[in-house]
Amino acid sequence: MARPKLPRKSTTIDMTAMCDVAFLLLSFFILTTKFKPSEAVPINTPTSVSSKIAPEKDVILISFNKEGKVFLSMDDKEKKRAVLNTVNVTRNLGLSGGEMKALVDQPFIGFPIAQLKQQASLPSEQLKGSTSPGIPARDSINNEMMYWVSAVSNVYQGQKKPNLLVKGDNEAKYPTFKYVVAAFKKYDFMTFQMVTNPENVPRGSELYRLSLGGKQISQ
């Protein structure tokens, strides 16, 4: 019996559809990627079970690294200018308009108040957390956070309170945090948020049970 002739099939596959899918995914990822903004001050934040996303608007971020240097940054430039202006006036710094503009444009404030002129003269590329002395907050007498928080509270007077974010390094010592919080408390900022990385709730803990909608798990 003669074998039936099988039609020879081509082994090339049409790649158009696959190509479409690939580029569709590609454009999705490109559009959704938000590159990590280059941080002037690298900080490893601790983890917590908190699942609330850190606010991104109207933020005043106080970061401190493991050496106890404190940095202040604000996302609202107008408010930042106002805060700097308040500090400039109350502390008699005599910053010129150009210096103020430079400070507003810089990503953070990381110099003691007396040396703000110096920071203003630095180009943004040279301003790094590792080389800046940081805002001193090492003891209760010499705590310059007090001036900054006071200026912030002046600027935001009668308005909605800003989101205060505290971002500390894992290895930072507790006293730094204490002095930052002391400044908050003095000017009636009783609520603030600590930036952390998300972590899973341990299984079987009370919070875990709560998050399951109050259902009890038999152990």
Add this chain to the structure above:
Amino acid sequence: MAEMDTSGGGHKKGPGVKKSKKLSTRVDLTPMVDLGFLLITFFIFTTTMSQPTAMQLVMPKDTDNPEEQNKAKESGVLTILLGTNNNVFYYEGQLAPNATNWQSTNFKEIRNVILNKKKSTPESDFVVILKPGETSNYKNLVDILDEMKINVAKRYALVDISPIESILIAKTEGR
């Protein structure tokens, strides 16, 4: 398929007229797909999926007026102290003058301590006092605040450490 009809739209040519050679317009798309997936992998790997979260902390107002201060029943108080190198110390109620109720533990076991205390006291009396020492680090603080959340301890307070307690920590740590 991505192919164009190049056959001149049904217009028949007479016999003897040479047909021009049909050129295929198909392009091999494999390298393009490769490139596409390469870029996809790049973007997947560089995307930071985890957004930072925030932990809210509400501080009470400092008051010198003893009548406004919060009072806690001694029997329901658990004081947790943080030392160097992730050491944790605790005592229940008030610190005994000879420090007999001073206990040391670590972050793994502190959860049981909190839970036990929580079970053995009525809920309205249960208060945790957190006292981070001068040498404790920020991670410890966040961890212990987290522990409050995990164990659903609703009332806790962040209090400065007293000199006696810091001496005790230093002693227990052998410094």
